[in-house]
Amino acid sequence: xxxxxxxxxxxxxxxxxxxxxxxxxxxxxxxxxxxxxxxxxxxxxxxxxxxxxxxxxxxxxxxxxxxxxxxxxxxxxxxxxxxxxxxxxxxxxxxxxxxxxxxxxxxxxxxxxxxxxxxxxxxxxxxxxxxxxxxxxxxxxxxxxxxxxxxxxxxxxxxxxxxxxxxxxxxxxxxxxxxxxxxxxxxxxxxxxxxxxxxxxxxxxxxxxxxxxxxxxxxxxxxxxxxxxxxxxxxxxxxxxxxxxxxxxxxxxxxxxxxxxxxxxxxxxxxxxxxxxxxxxxxxxxxxxxxxxxxxxxxxxxxxxxxxxxxxxxxxxxxxxxxxxxx
Amino acid sequence: xxxxxxxxxxxxxxxxxxxxxxxxxxxxxxxxxxxxxxxxxxxxxxxxxxxxxxxxxxxxxxxxxxxxxxxxxxxxxxxxxxxxxxxxxxxxxxxxxxxxxxxxxxxxxxxxxxxxxxxxxxxxxxxxxxxxxxxxxxxxxxxxxxxxxxxxxxxxxxxxxxxxxxxxxxxxxxxxxxxxxxxxxxxxxxxxxxxxxxxxxxxxxxxxxxxxxxxxxxxxxxxxxxxxxxxxxxxxxxxxxxxxxxxxxxxxxxxxxxxxxxx
Amino acid sequence: xxxxxxxxxxxxxxxxxxxxxxxxxxxxxxxxxxxxxxxxxxxxxxxxxxxxxxxxxxxxxxxxxxxxxxxxxxxxxxxxxxxxxxxxxxxxxxxxxxxxxxxxxxxxxxxxxxxxxxxxxxxxxxxxxxxxxxxxxxxxxxxxxxxxxxxxxxxxxxxxxxxxxxxxxxxxxxxxxxxxxxxxxxxxxxxxxxxxxxxxxxxxxxxxxxxxxxxxxxxxxxxxxxxxxxxxxxxxxxxxxxxxxxxxxxxxxxxxxxxxxxxx
Numbered sequence: 001x002x003x004x005x006x007x008x009x010x011x012x013x014x015x016x017x018x019x020x021x022x023x024x025x026x027x028x029x030x031x032x033x034x035x036x037x038x039x040x041x042x043x044x045x046x047x048x049x050x051x052x053x054x055x056x057x058x059x060x061x062x063x064x065x066x067x068x069x070x071x072x073x074x075x076x077x078x079x080x081x082x083x084x085x086x087x088x089x090x091x092x093x094x095x096x097x098x099x100x101x102x103x104x105x106x107x108x109x110x111x112x113x114x115x116x117x118x119x120x121x122x123x124x125x126x127x128x129x130x131x132x133x134x135x136x137x138x139x140x141x142x143x144x145x146x147x148x149x150x151x152x153x154x155x156x157x158x159x160x161x162x163x164x165x166x167x168x169x170x171x172x173x174x175x176x177x178x179x180x181x182x183x184x185x186x187x188x189x190x191x192x193x194x195x196x197x198x199x200x201x202x203x204x205x206x207x208x209x210x211x212x213x214x215x216x217x218x219x220x221x222x223x224x225x226x227x228x229x230x231x232x233x234x235x236x237x238x239x240x241x242x243x244x245x246x247x248x249x250x251x252x253x254x255x256x257x258x259x260x261x262x263x264x265x266x267x268x269x270x271x272x273x274x275x276x277x278x279x280x281x282x283x284x285x286x287x288x289x290x291x292x293x294x295x296x297x298x299x300x301x302x303x304x305x306x307x308x309x310x311x312x313x314x315x316x317x318x319x320x321x322x323x324x325x326x327x
Numbered sequence: 328x329x330x331x332x333x334x335x336x337x338x339x340x341x342x343x344x345x346x347x348x349x350x351x352x353x354x355x356x357x358x359x360x361x362x363x364x365x366x367x368x369x370x371x372x373x374x375x376x377x378x379x380x381x382x383x384x385x386x387x388x389x390x391x392x393x394x395x396x397x398x399x400x401x402x403x404x405x406x407x408x409x410x411x412x413x414x415x416x417x418x419x420x421x422x423x424x425x426x427x428x429x430x431x432x433x434x435x436x437x438x439x440x441x442x443x444x445x446x447x448x449x450x451x452x453x454x455x456x457x458x459x460x461x462x463x464x465x466x467x468x469x470x471x472x473x474x475x476x477x478x479x480x481x482x483x484x485x486x487x488x489x490x491x492x493x494x495x496x497x498x499x500x501x502x503x504x505x506x507x508x509x510x511x512x513x514x515x516x517x518x519x520x521x522x523x524x525x526x527x528x529x530x531x532x533x534x535x536x537x538x539x540x541x542x543x544x545x546x547x548x549x550x551x552x553x554x555x556x557x558x559x560x561x562x563x564x565x566x567x568x569x570x571x572x573x574x575x576x577x578x579x580x581x582x583x584x585x586x587x588x589x590x
Numbered sequence: 591x592x593x594x595x596x597x598x599x600x601x602x603x604x605x606x607x608x609x610x611x612x613x614x615x616x617x618x619x620x621x622x623x624x625x626x627x628x629x630x631x632x633x634x635x636x637x638x639x640x641x642x643x644x645x646x647x648x649x650x651x652x653x654x655x656x657x658x659x660x661x662x663x664x665x666x667x668x669x670x671x672x673x674x675x676x677x678x679x680x681x682x683x684x685x686x687x688x689x690x691x692x693x694x695x696x697x698x699x700x701x702x703x704x705x706x707x708x709x710x711x712x713x714x715x716x717x718x719x720x721x722x723x724x725x726x727x728x729x730x731x732x733x734x735x736x737x738x739x740x741x742x743x744x745x746x747x748x749x750x751x752x753x754x755x756x757x758x759x760x761x762x763x764x765x766x767x768x769x770x771x772x773x774x775x776x777x778x779x780x781x782x783x784x785x786x787x788x789x790x791x792x793x794x795x796x797x798x799x800x801x802x803x804x805x806x807x808x809x810x811x812x813x814x815x816x817x818x819x820x821x822x823x824x825x826x827x828x829x830x831x832x833x834x835x836x837x838x839x840x841x842x843x844x845x846x847x848x849x850x851x852x853x854x
Contacts, residue, residue, distance in 0.1 A: 075690055077847075095696035103694055110691040112604060114611040119604050126600040127695050129593060155611060353771055357778035364781055365633070371789045372637060372644045379640050505618065508625040517633040524639050527632070 004048035005179070005211055006072065011081035013042040013067050013235075041067040043235040044081070049213070051178070054205050056226030056243075057215040064235040065215040069181050072213070073103050086178055099128055102177035104168050106187030111156045117167040118152045121174055128175035135174065142170045145200055162193035169200065182214040186221055198224045254291045258282040258298065259306035269297045280305075336429055340437040351438070352445040358401065359394055359446065362516055363453075366390035369518070370457075379522040384460025385548070389519055391450055391459055392544045396475065397516070398446045400540055402483040403438055435483065462549045470556060474543040477563050482510075482539035484570035491574065494581035515541025521550060535566035597697070598705055605672070605708035619711055627718045630656045630784060631725075645788050650729035652786060654812035657723030658746065659784050662753055662807060664715035672707035674757050675773055678764045685768040689849060700842060704758070723815075730816050738817045741824055745811040748824075748831040752806045755834035758842050765845030776802065783808040806830055 019035040042064040049055055057065040070076045072083060074090035074097065083090060088097035112120045125135045143149050146166045151159060156167065165185065172180065182201070186194045202225055205212050216222055222229055222243060229246055231239035239246050256272075260280040268274070271290050276283040286294045295309060369386040372378050381389070463471075489502050511517065513527075514536040523531050531537050542559050545551045551559055634656055638649040647655075676683055683689040692702055727734055734742065760772035783804035787795055799805045810827045813819040 070690070073694065075693055093693075098694060098696035101694070103690070105690065108686065108688050108690065110688070112608060115604065115607045119607055123600045123604050126597050127697055350771070353774060357774050360778040360781045364784060367790050367794070368637060368644070368785050371791075372641050502618065504622055505625060508622060508629060512625075512629045512632060517629060518636045522640060523636060527636075 005051040006049040006085045008083045009046045011045045012079045014079045015039040045237045052209045054212040056222040056229045059232040063232045100178045102172040103181040104172045106184035116153045179211045255310045256284045257308045261303040261305045336433040340433040351441045355442045355445045362394045387457045388459035388461040400479045400482045402486045471547040474546045478543045481567045488573040491577040510536045538563040602708050647786050651816045653726035657726045658808045658811045660719030664712050664719045668712035672709045674761045741814040745814040748827045749807040752803050752831040755838040759838035762841035762845040
């Protein structure tokens with residue numbers, strides 16, 4: 001068992017957020033006496049990752065995934081706990097450490113806006129002190145993999161969102177980092193670009209052996225890229241293991257949406273739970289295994305105008321898991 | 328003319344600007360500083376005696392009035408006209424059953440009220456501290472009101488026709504910056520127009536800039552009367568007519584051009 | 591050291607390209623710069639057309655203050671302002687969280703934040719400012735000798751350092767109040783640096799020495815050029831500038847520690 005590249009133990013991050021009631025009197029009072037509320041963004045998280053793994057952090061918005069990622073990238077100081085990445089303590093922000101990591105954020109751009117991407121790459125080359133030959137080789141390789149040679153000379157503001165994200169990926173990898181943090185990289189992109197990027201990330205990981213940590217709330221990203229997922233919810237690590245096991249446990253049921261013509265005078269078949277009921281519309285829940293059979297019975301016994309079978313939304317499922325307290 | 332719509336727009340603009348009053352107060356603060364600098368410089372230069380016929384107190388009075396007049400006549404909205412044209416928002420404006428002038432006017436009025444809420448008290452405090460000497464007769468005050476109104480209209484329209492050049496060229500706001508610099512020099516900020524020597528002084532008396540800021544100030548501080556007052560008003564109204572004409576022509580040509588190039 | 595120089599070279603190159611991408615009208619900008627300088631010069635000329643001296647300051651010396659003001663302003667607009675201002679305001683790096691990227695670089699943040707963006711057009715303003723300085727030097731009672739020039743360079747350097755420190759301190763404050771237009775407030779107050787500090791009333795001079803140190807930034811260098819500054823004042827100026835720099839750096843780094851990047 002190789003020595004882990006990333007070890008995290010009991011990592012905690014608590015924010016103090018100032019509290020303010022609305023209104024003038026409260027505003028004046030707040031000048032003298034500030035009230036704070038503690039927000040526990042990350043609570044006692046521990047895990048270990050070996051070099052070259054591709055791990056996905058999943059969980060709903062505000063779960064603490066990005067906060068954890070930022071602590072590992074050295075952008076935030078934890079309130080408690082410890083972490084070591086590639087032999088360094090991230091938040092000490094040693095230049096040697098910073099040269100070995102990289103981060104891509106789906107909702108923020110690091111490209112200079114009015115000039116072609118190549119010019120930003122040249123500046124980054126200088127910042128990271130990449131030797132010229134190596135830079136050219138890396139650039140050519142990345143551009144070929146992403147098929148973006150015609151984009152290099154267009155001003156960034158003229159590129160589409162997907163094209164810009166390709167540039168972000170190149171910018172992040174020019175200095176060949178050992179660890180790559182991807183924070184929602186496919187946010188807002190169309191389906192074909194998403195797939196493109198996923199293939200790229202997988203291929204890059206295969207070729208370079210870089211460790212990739214990805215956060216996303218698109219299950220498709222995680223399913224395609226990450227053999228291992230870490231589920232974080234309300235700052236707590238709920239699951240750490242292969243994706244297959246989690247999917248099974250996360251979504252053991254399906255949702256059936258029905259639109260009925262007229263009133264329902266038959267009782268529903270067993271094994272169905274009513275989630276919503278309004279006028280002629282029903283939302284039912286059934287165990288995954290039983291859904292095909294139950295659907296057939298519903299169609300034959302009820303006056304169904306419209307029927308749809310859906311996976312439950314991951315957020316709702318995770319929320320339910322949390323309410324139940326465990327996976 | 329859709330007056331009700333216009334009035335509602337003005338009220339709503341004012342309400343939304345008041346939300347950001349901290350921001351606008353800061354802007355007003357920034358605009359107040361240059362006249363204050365010259366206030367201090369000239370009043371120190373006058374010391375116990377007079378300079379160019381002005382005593383220390385008279386300089387203080389002149390510049391305090393200038394601060395108020397400058398704020399009241401400054402047409403800040405001309406900057407957004409260009410933006411609106413370039414950004415394509417003009418299409419939206421042209422769609423409303425409301426002359427676009429209302430949009431501009433509403434933000435003018437709203438802005439003035441918000442700025443004055445800051446500038447008037449600060450000027451009052453400065454007046455108490457610095458002790459101005461103001462010799463204003465009733466005639467001066469009565470003449471001041473139309474002079475002020477014309478000054479605002481002139482400054483607004485002059486900047487407006489410049490801003491309308493944005494229909495044709497994307498760099499019109501650079502011209503507005505030049506216009507601001509010219510106003511600064513020739514309109515009585517750097518020095519009361521009466522103190523400008525030779526060619527500069529003559530030019531300042533002929534060009535429209537004095538009539539945008541300096542002229543009302545001179546009226547209220549009792550510097551102009553009789554024939555000078557009449558000539559001044561004549562020139563002010565004359566330039567106002569020119570500005571109106573230019574605005575009218577450019578607006579009609581501009582809208583046609585805008586529609587022709589697809590907005 | 592060489593690495594830092596190459597890095598700055600890259601920043602300048604990228605900035606030049608960005609400025610060219612805008613294709614702002616060079617002629618209008620030039621006209622604007624000349625007009626601004628002319629307004630300043632004319633203001634001084636009109637004043638001294640009416641009086642000989644004001645509190646011991648004559649045309650040459652006052653023009654020198656203006657020259658320093660324009661030159662220091664040009665240097666500020668050349669690199670300090672474009673770089674630091676990228677952090678402040680509603681679309682600045684602190685508010686939007688893009689500071690994260692800057693924090694990830696293996697280069698000192700203060701260095702990055704101070705020399706990252708250049709505005710090459712300010713070189714025109716620099717030439718104009720130096721022109722005014724030279725014209726002022728010619729108008730002085732006594733032409734500046736080598737000693738005066740040396741003192742001037744020291745005082746100018748101290749003034750520039752003080753200006754950088756104040757701007758840096760304002761940016762530091764941005765971490766506590768990201769939306770606030772500190773630089774606008776400062777630009778307003780900095781207008782007072784056009785004229786010698788001695789021209790302002792006593793109570794203002796205090797504020798102008800300690801809050802916005804215009805005395806150090808423009809008045810002392812002009813005095814040095816006029817041969818009117820003793821070693822004590824010069825040394826005091828340098829010490830104050832260094833002190834301001836240390837304080838501003840501390841404030842900036844304290845602000846960085848406080849920075850918890852805008853989440854998600």
